[in-house]
Amino acid sequence: xxxxxxxxxxxxxxxxxxxxxxxxxxxxxxxxxxxxxxxxxxxxxxxxxxxxxxxxxxxxxxxxxxxxxxxxxxxxxxxxxxxxxxxxxxxxxxxxxxxxxxxxxxxxxxxxxxxxxxxxxxxxxxxxxxxxxxxxxxxxxxxxxxxxxxxxxxxxxxxxxxxxxxxxxxxxxxxxxxxxxxxxxxxxxxxxxxxxxxxxxxxxxxxxxxxxxxxxxxxxxxxxxxxxxxxxxxxxxxxxxxxxxxxxxxxxxxxxxxxxxxxxxxxxxxxxxxxxxxxxxxxxxxxxxxxxxxxxxxxxxxxxxxxxxxxxxxxxxxxxxxxxxxxxxxxxxxxxxxxxxxxxxxxxxxxxxxxxxxxxxxxxxxxxxxxxxxxxxxxxxxxxxxxxxxxxxxxxxxxxxxxx
Amino acid sequence: xxxxxxxxxxxxxxxxxxxxxxxxxxxxxxxxxxxxxxxxxxxxxxxxxxxxxxxxxxxxxxxxxxxxxxxxxxxxxxxxxxxxxxxxxxxxxxxxxxxxxxxxxxxxxxxxxxxxxxxxxxxxxxxxxxxxxxxxxxxxxxxxxxxxxxxxxxxxxxxxxxxxxxxxxxxxxxxxxxxxxxxxxxxxxxxxxxxxxxxxxxxxxxxxxxxxxxxxxxxxxxxxxxxxxxxxxxxxxxxxxxxxxxxxxxxxxxxxxxxxxxxxxxxxxxxxxxxxxxxxxxxxxxxxxxxxxxxxxxxxxxxxxxxxxxxxxxxxxxxxxxxxxxxxxxxxxxxxxxxxxxxxxxxxxxxxxxxxxxxxxxxxxxxxxxxxxxxxxxxxxxxxxxxxxxxxxxxxxxxxxxxxxxxxxxxxxxxxxxxxxxxxxxxxxxxxxxxxxxxxxxxxxxxxxxxxxxxxxxxxxxxxxxxxxxxxxxxxxxxxxxxxxxxxxxxxxxxxxxxxxxxxxxxxxxxxxxxxxx
Numbered sequence: 001x002x003x004x005x006x007x008x009x010x011x012x013x014x015x016x017x018x019x020x021x022x023x024x025x026x027x028x029x030x031x032x033x034x035x036x037x038x039x040x041x042x043x044x045x046x047x048x049x050x051x052x053x054x055x056x057x058x059x060x061x062x063x064x065x066x067x068x069x070x071x072x073x074x075x076x077x078x079x080x081x082x083x084x085x086x087x088x089x090x091x092x093x094x095x096x097x098x099x100x101x102x103x104x105x106x107x108x109x110x111x112x113x114x115x116x117x118x119x120x121x122x123x124x125x126x127x128x129x130x131x132x133x134x135x136x137x138x139x140x141x142x143x144x145x146x147x148x149x150x151x152x153x154x155x156x157x158x159x160x161x162x163x164x165x166x167x168x169x170x171x172x173x174x175x176x177x178x179x180x181x182x183x184x185x186x187x188x189x190x191x192x193x194x195x196x197x198x199x200x201x202x203x204x205x206x207x208x209x210x211x212x213x214x215x216x217x218x219x220x221x222x223x224x225x226x227x228x229x230x231x232x233x234x235x236x237x238x239x240x241x242x243x244x245x246x247x248x249x250x251x252x253x254x255x256x257x258x259x260x261x262x263x264x265x266x267x268x269x270x271x272x273x274x275x276x277x278x279x280x281x282x283x284x285x286x287x288x289x290x291x292x293x294x295x296x297x298x299x300x301x302x303x304x305x306x307x308x309x310x311x312x313x314x315x316x317x318x319x320x321x322x323x324x325x326x327x328x329x330x331x332x333x334x335x336x337x338x339x340x341x342x343x344x345x346x347x348x349x350x351x352x353x354x355x356x357x358x359x360x361x362x363x364x365x366x367x368x369x370x371x372x373x374x375x376x377x378x379x380x381x382x383x384x385x386x387x388x389x390x391x392x393x394x395x396x397x398x399x400x401x402x403x404x
Numbered sequence: 405x406x407x408x409x410x411x412x413x414x415x416x417x418x419x420x421x422x423x424x425x426x427x428x429x430x431x432x433x434x435x436x437x438x439x440x441x442x443x444x445x446x447x448x449x450x451x452x453x454x455x456x457x458x459x460x461x462x463x464x465x466x467x468x469x470x471x472x473x474x475x476x477x478x479x480x481x482x483x484x485x486x487x488x489x490x491x492x493x494x495x496x497x498x499x500x501x502x503x504x505x506x507x508x509x510x511x512x513x514x515x516x517x518x519x520x521x522x523x524x525x526x527x528x529x530x531x532x533x534x535x536x537x538x539x540x541x542x543x544x545x546x547x548x549x550x551x552x553x554x555x556x557x558x559x560x561x562x563x564x565x566x567x568x569x570x571x572x573x574x575x576x577x578x579x580x581x582x583x584x585x586x587x588x589x590x591x592x593x594x595x596x597x598x599x600x601x602x603x604x605x606x607x608x609x610x611x612x613x614x615x616x617x618x619x620x621x622x623x624x625x626x627x628x629x630x631x632x633x634x635x636x637x638x639x640x641x642x643x644x645x646x647x648x649x650x651x652x653x654x655x656x657x658x659x660x661x662x663x664x665x666x667x668x669x670x671x672x673x674x675x676x677x678x679x680x681x682x683x684x685x686x687x688x689x690x691x692x693x694x695x696x697x698x699x700x701x702x703x704x705x706x707x708x709x710x711x712x713x714x715x716x717x718x719x720x721x722x723x724x725x726x727x728x729x730x731x732x733x734x735x736x737x738x739x740x741x742x743x744x745x746x747x748x749x750x751x752x753x754x755x756x757x758x759x760x761x762x763x764x765x766x767x768x769x770x771x772x773x774x775x776x777x778x779x780x781x782x783x784x785x786x787x788x789x790x791x792x793x794x795x796x797x798x799x800x801x802x803x804x805x806x807x808x809x810x811x812x813x814x815x816x817x818x819x820x821x822x823x824x825x826x827x828x829x830x831x832x833x834x835x836x837x838x839x840x841x842x843x844x845x846x847x848x849x850x851x852x853x854x855x856x857x858x859x860x861x862x863x864x865x866x867x868x869x870x871x872x873x874x875x876x877x878x879x880x881x882x883x884x885x886x887x888x889x890x891x892x893x894x895x896x897x898x899x900x901x902x903x904x905x906x907x908x909x910x911x912x913x914x915x916x917x918x919x920x921x922x
Contacts, residue, residue: 017826018826018827039826039827040826040827040828040892041798042797042798042799042892042893042894042895042896043797043798043827043828043829043892043893044827044888044889044890044892044893045893046893047889047890047893071826072825072826072827072828073827074827074887074888074889075889130887131660131661131664131851134661134664134851134852135660135664168887331660332660332661332664333660333663396871
C-alpha cells in the first residue's frame with residue numbers, strides 16, 4: 001500500500017478569518033522545516049512558532065515540511081488543525097495534544113436548569129465560538145452532525161474537543177450534538193472527558209439508542225475518571241421516533257429533555273414544513289406529552305428565517321402554548337427574542353409572587369398547608385410558581401429583592 | 405532627526421519637511437495669536453464680467469493658476485472611493501513635468517493608490533491629510549520622499565487659518581456648478597451631498613479651480629461653494645463612480661457581535677440619562693456607529709423622547725428619524741447614501757455643515773463640544789483610555805483621523821469597539837500611535853463589557869443601577885489576552901526614521917509614526 005506523503009487541515013482563502021490552513025509533507029530525512037505566514041505575525045508570530053515546535057516534539061515528528069497559513073487562528077484552533085493534519089498523515093498516532101482546561105469552564109449543569117435557547121455552533125467553524133456565550137444563550141451546541149461535511153468529521157471532533165477545553169462559553173450550558181448512531185458513538189471519546197454537560201442524540205428512534213450512548217459514556221467516565229453528571233437530549237426526527245417518544249424519553253435517568261427536529265421529520269412522513277405547521281402538530285404534541293410523562297423538558301425545533309424576528313416571536317409563543325420550554329437558535333440574534341418570549345408574562349409573575357409569598361408565610365408559621373385566600377395550594381403549584389419566579393429573575397424581569 | 409518628548413510622553417520631531425513644529429503641550433494649551441493667513445486681494449476687474457470662468461481643461465486651469473514645482477495642491481474627499489478627479493489631476497500635473505507637490509487632501513481612499521507612482525517618481529513629495537490603505541502601507545514602509553502629516557478635519561481648517569499650510573491651488577470636484585463657480589454637491593449625476601470639506605480651501609487658497617460634470621446656467625442655487633471665491637471652472641465627463649461616491653442604501657451590520665455592542669451603546673445612553681428630551685448625538689455610517697442609532701431610536705420611541713439635533717454622517721436611518729419627528733434637525737457633515745442626499749436637498753431641517761462650524765479649533769467655539777454624546781470607533785485603546793485611529797497594532801498606517809479627534813470634545817465620548825479582531829487585541833498597555841488623549845475619552849464599550857473612565861465619576865454614579873456588564877478596562881484587557889494567547893508583541897520600527905506625524909487639533913505634534921522594520 002502506498003503511504004500518504006502529504007496531509008493538510010483547515011481553511012484558506014481571502015474570506016477566512018480566525019482559522020488557519022496547515023500542510024505537513026513528509027521529507028526523507030531532511031529534518032523539520034517550518035514556514036509560517038500569519039496575519040498576526042507581528043503580535044503573535046513568536047508565540048505561534050513556540051507552540052508549533054512544542055507540538056512537533058509532542059508528536060515526535062522528525063522529517064517533515066510544515067506550512068502554516070494563518071488568518072488569526074486562536075491557539076485552540078491552531079492546535080486542532082495541526083493535530084488533525086498530523087493524524088491524517090500518520091493515522092496510527094493516537095495521543096492527544098490537550099491544552100489546559102480553561103478554569104472558567106469547570107462549572108457543572110443540572111437536570112432541570114432553564115433551556116429556553118440553545119445556540120447551534122457548526123463543529124468546524126471556530127470563528128463563531130469565542131463570542132457565542134456573550135449573547136446569553138441558555139446553552140451552546142457544538143455540532144458534529146449536519147453542519148459538518150463527511151470528509152471533515154475528524155477535523156470537527158478535534159475542534160470541538162479543543163473548544164470544550166479552551167473556549168469560555170460564559171456559563172452557558174455546554175452541549176454537543178453527536179452524529180447519528182452508530183457513528184455518533186465514535187464521537188463520545190472526544191467530548192466526554194472534557195466537561196460536556198449535555199449530549200444531543202440526533203435521529204433517535206428507540207430507547208436502545210439512548211442506552212447505547214449511555215453505556216459508552218459510562219465506560220468513558222470510568223476510564224477518564226469523570227465525576228460530573230452528563231445529561232442526554234434525544235432528538236426525535238422521524239415517524240418511528242415519534243411513535244417511540246415515551247420510551248425514548250424514559251430511557252435514562254440522565255435524560256434532561258426531549259427535542260423535536262422537524263426538517264427530517266417532515267421528509268420522513270413525505271411532506272414538507274409549512275408556516276401553519278399542521279403536518280407536525282401530532283409529532284410536536286407527542287414529544288411534549290412524552291417528555292412531560294417522563295418528567296423532563298420538551299424542546300422545540302429551530303426557526304430558520306433569521307431575519308424574521310416577528311415570525312420567530314410568534315413561533316415561540318405557539319411553542320410555549322403547546323408546552324415546549326425551549327427552542328433551538330441558529331443565529332445569536334434569535335436568543336434574546338426566544339429568552340424573552342419564553343419568559344413568564346407579568347400576569348403569570350404576579351400570580352406566582354402571591355403563591356410563593358403565601359407558601360413562605362405558611363412555612364414561617366410552621367403550617368403544613370398553604371392557602372391563598374380560601375383556596376388551598378398544592379405542592380406542584382408552589383413548585384411551578386417558584387419556577388416562574390426563578391425564570392422571571394433569570395430574565396431580569398424582577399429584581400432579587402422582589403419581596404420588598 | 406531630532407525628537408523631543410511632548411506633554412503626552414510621546415517623542416515627536418521638532419522639524420517636519422523643513423518646517424518647525426511645536427510638540428503637543430496639553431489639551432487647550434496652545435493658542436496661536438495675531439493675524440496670519442488671509443487670501444490674496446483680488447479685483448473683479450481681473451475676471452470676466454459676464455461671469456464665464458470656463459477654461460477648456462484642467463491643464464489650462466493649472467497653467468492659469470501658475471502651477472510650479474513644490475506647490476501645495478488641495479482636494480476634498482466627498483467623492484470618497486469613487487473619486488477620479490484627483491487621479492486625473494495628478495496625471496495632468498505629471499504630464500506638465502511638475503515635481504515635488506505637497507498634496508493636501510481632506511482624506512485619501514484606496515482609489516488613490518493610482519498616485520503611488522507619482523509618489524515614487526517625485527511628482528508628489530508628500531501627503532498632508534490621511535494615508536489610507538495602500539498609501540498608508542507605502543508611507544509606513546518609508547517610501548515617501550517627505551514626512552506625512554495627519555490632521556483631523558478640524559485640524560485641517562486650523563492649519564489653513566493659522567498659516568501652517570498655505571494652499572496654492574485648490575481643486576474642487578463639484579457635482580453641480582455654474583460657469584461663475586457657484587457649486588453644490590447635493591445634485592447632479594455624481595451627487596455626494598455636501599462640499600463642506602472644501603470650504604476652507606475655497607476661501608483661503610491662492611487659486612481655486614472648480615471641476616464639474618454637471619454644468620448648469622448661472623445661478624447654481626443653492627451654492628455650497630461661492631463662485632466669488634473661484635478662479636476657473638473646468639468641465640469633465642465624469643467626476644467618478646456614483647456607486648462608490650454614495651451607496652444606494654446604507655445597510656446595517658449583520659455581525660451579531662457588533663449589534664450586541666450597538667445595543668449596549670443605546671442602553672448605556674438611556675441608563676446614563678443622556679437620552680432625554682432635547683438631547684443631541686452624533687452617528688456615522690460604520691458598522692456599530694450606525695446600528696446604535698437604530699436601537700436608540702426604538703428606545704426614544706418607547707419613551708416618547710425627541711432629540712434637538714443629530715450630527716451625521718447622514719444615512720437613510722437618520723433621515724427616517726428626522727421625518728418621523730424624532731429629531732428637529734440633522735446637522736450633516738457628510739452624506740453616506742442617496743436618501744441622505746435627497747433629504748439634504750428637500751428638507752430645510754437637514755442642514756449642511758462644514759469643519760468650520762463643527763470642528764475648527766480657531767472658531768469662536770464649535771458644534772462638536774455642544775453634543776451630548778458621540779459614538780466613535782478606534783483601532784486600539786490603552787489602559788489609560790488613550791486611543792489610536794490611524795494605525796494597527798502591526799505598526800502600519802491604514803486610516804485617516806477624519807473628524808474623530810474633533811468629536812472627542814463632546815460631553816460624553818463613547819468608543820464602541822470589539823475587544824479583539826480575529827486574534828488582534830484592541831486594548832493595549834500603550835497605543836501604537838496616540839491620536840486621542842485618554843482624558844477626553846469617557847466610555848469604552850466592547851462586546852465583553854463596558855469600561856467607564858475613572859475620571860468620569862458622574863457617569864459611574866449615573867449607571868449605578870444599570871444592568872449592563874461594567875468592568876474595568878484592565879479586566880477586559882486580561883480577558884482578551886487570555887483568549888488571544890498572551891500579551892501581543894510590538895512591531896519592530898526604526899525609531900530614527902519618522903515617516904509621518906499625528907497633529908493634534910491645535911496644530912501641535914501629538915505623536916510620530918515610525919518606519920516598519922521588515
